[in-house]
Amino acid sequence: MNMADGMSDQVKAKVVGLGGAGCNIVNEMQNEVISFSDKFLVNYSVINTDIASLDRVGVESKFLLGQSCHRGLSAGGDAERGKRIAENDRDKLSQLFEEQDLVFLVAGLGGGTGSGAGSVVAEIAAASNAMVIAFAILPFSIEGEVRYKQADAAVRELRNHCDAVITLPNDLLLQQIDKNATVSEAFRLSNEWIMRAINSLVRTLSLTGLINLDFxxxxxxxxxxxxxxxxxxxxxxxxxxxxxxxxxxxxxxxxxxxxxxxxxxxxxxxxxxxxxxxxxxxxxxxxxxxxxxxxxxxxxxxxxxxxxxxxxxxxxxxxxxxxxxxxxxxxxxxxxxxxxxxxxxxxxxxxxxxxxxxxxxxxxxxxxxEDDRGLFEKTERNLFNGEDLDIPSYIRRGIKISF
Ligand SMILES: Nc1nc2c(ncn2[C@@H]2O[C@H](COP(=O)(O)OP(=O)(O)OP(=O)(O)O)[C@@H](O)[C@H]2O)c(=O)[nH]1
Ligand SMILES: [Mg+2]
Missing domain, CATH: 3.30.1330.20 (Tubulin/FtsZ, C-terminal domain)
Known part of the structure; x- marks a missing residue:
């Protein structure tokens, strides 16, 4: 504690997994993210509407959205529902972010909870004065137009409340994985990327060396x-x-x-x-x-x-x-x-x-x-048969390119 100004010189960073994908990733990463300073503390929480998903993860701090009104069911792929459920829990959610300086929000977009509750959670975290960095996984194009549009709208909403939004299209994984890889192997790859990204930032902020970067x-x-x-x-x-x-x-x-x-x-x-x-x-x-x-x-x-x-x-x-x-x-x-x-x-x-x-x-x-769509930023994406034509076909189709 810095007695002069009554403020602690510790930085508290919370990694929050939201929705099914977010909970899985944070569950996997909680022992992997390493801080190199006792002045930079990392803690973990998971948030979901789905009680079964929360039961499966070993993160200590769990938050069931809509406990009183939604009976622990998922948002069923409906982002509006996910948002409504989160809105009802604003007060309780804000307690989760008390005294946090930095929040890493991790969610898969396209479903109901990550896409719908994401902007509410980000807004509450930002209102508590934390800096908010979101890692958002975008669904595979083949998951269909509805999920893709929901994810696209969610990214825009997240941008309004977050300091940084880093997107990772699942489609990109098609470039990197073997043809025989299972879905869970593909997911593990993108989970790992996010884990490494957060780890790299935490290392950057907590290491001391020739030239220091800090929070x-x-x-x-x-x-x-x-x-x-x-x-x-x-x-x-x-x-x-x-x-x-x-x-x-x-x-x-x-x-x-x-x-x-x-x-x-x-x-x-x-x-x-x-x-x-x-x-x-x-x-x-x-x-x-x-x-x-x-x-x-x-x-x-x-x-x-x-x-x-x-x-x-x-x-x-x-x-x-x-x-x-x-x-x-x-x-x-x-x-x-x-x-x-x-x-x-x-x-x-x-x-x-x-x-x-x-x-x-x-x-x-x-x-x-993130892609910069310039003048087309405010327009809807060009979706055709569930594919986003704004994304180059070599990514959509998983064609491997050697540079
Ligand atoms: N990388 C990765 N992506 C995932 C994983 N699980 C789901 N996804 C992707 O994330 C998107 C959102 O899925 P979920 O996180 O399960 O959805 P949700 O937010 O729980 O929404 P509801 O279940 O409808 O309440 C999916 O469309 C998938 O593309 C995962 O474990 N890892
Ligand atoms: Mg779910």
């Missing part, structure tokens, strides 16, 4: 709500680890979308490298990433050395573009006192970095990014 920097990067989010992570290993990680970002399939925003107005970049990473390399990597993904001068960078690794690089970028020309939001502090970040590299002791020695890090690279 205050994240807040100042996202000073407008309703913007478009750019989010990506990538890794490089072995001899060409720097090139591999940088290519991992540029070759991401979502960046190939013709209507994508390529650069963010306000960008946060963090890199984690092995003990052999030099200050010149740090400088070159940060320069290359910021030049590629930032459109303006508002860039915050961080760099951490993991003394247990060699020939290794992890990059995490998160940024926003204020497409609606919104005014900056004023945030009152909840319980946290956050420090300003450094923006120029300085030589620090590599041993400052605190990473586990046996951290499991497999080869992967992806970039999740």
């Amino acid at each position: 205050g920097t994240l807040q100042s990067t996202f000073c407008y709500r309703g913007g478009k989010t750019l989010f990506g992570i990538a890794e490089g290993h072995g001899e060409d680890y720097v090139k591999e990680a940088l290519r991992g970002l540029t070759l991401c399939p979502l960046l190939q979308l013709p209507d994508s925003t390529k650069k963010a107005d306000s960008l946060l970049v963090n890199i984690i490298g092995g003990k052999d990473l030099t200050l010149f390399q740090v400088n070159d990597i940060l320069k290359s990433v910021t030049e590629t993904y930032s459109s303006k001068a508002n860039v915050n960078v961080g760099a951490v050395i993991d003394p247990e690794k060699e020939q290794y690089l992890e990059i995490c970028i998160i940024g926003t573009t204020n497409v609606l020309g919104k005014k900056p939001i004023s945030r009152q502090k909840n319980t946290s006192t956050t420090s300003a970040s450094h923006t120029t590299p300085h030589a620090g002791s590599p041993s400052q970095a605190q990473l586990p020695t046996n951290e499991e890090q497999s080869n992967f690279s992806f970039l999740l990014k």
Whole structure:
């Protein structure tokens, strides 16, 4: 507790799983997300209308929506119903977000609970002064037009209340999985992406190193709500680890979308490298990433050395573009006192970095990014036979492309 101002200097982050998909993912990730600082605490909750789904998960903090009026049944794929049920529980929901500084809201969209209750939950979390970052899984095109439209409407509503909305179309998985993969194997892949994404952000905010990024920097990067989010992570290993990680970002399939925003107005970049990473390399990597993904001068960078690794690089970028020309939001502090970040590299002791020695890090690279539909932002998507024609056919059809 900081006795001078009566505020704690801890940042409290809550990971909330909403609806069936959200509950599954948070259940899987609760032991995987690691904070490296006792000043950055992570806790988990799950919320659903469906009591059977809640019974299946091992997360301690469970919230049954509509306990008094809905008898523990799901919202039955009806987003309006999901929203109504959540509206009735506003008071109880707001208790869930008391004293939280950062909320990661995870939901699959297209069904009734995630799509309908999502914006209500996000609004309540944001009203409690927390910064809200939503990870939203979009249904497969083959799940049909109704689910797809519901998901699309839900993304727009989420944007109104969240600081960042990061979408992950399930269709994209068709590119990555084997033809014989089961549905649950495919789901596991997207669940894992979200898990890695949240983990990467938590690591970014809780590690100390050459150049620190903290929660205050994240807040100042996202000073407008309703913007478009750019989010990506990538890794490089072995001899060409720097090139591999940088290519991992540029070759991401979502960046190939013709209507994508390529650069963010306000960008946060963090890199984690092995003990052999030099200050010149740090400088070159940060320069290359910021030049590629930032459109303006508002860039915050961080760099951490993991003394247990060699020939290794992890990059995490998160940024926003204020497409609606919104005014900056004023945030009152909840319980946290956050420090300003450094923006120029300085030589620090590599041993400052605190990473586990046996951290499991497999080869992967992806970039999740919302599509920017420019002038067509307010129009409905072009759906034909349940397929979204705004999404390139190679993604819709699961055609693998090598770049
Ligand atoms: N990645 C992933 N996607 C899932 C999973 N379960 C469902 N989905 C996707 O998420 C969408 C929403 O499904 P659910 O989360 O089950 O729906 P819900 O929010 O519980 O809604 P109701 O059951 O209608 O109340 C589906 O259309 C699927 O595309 C999962 O475990 N992982
Ligand atoms: Mg459900």
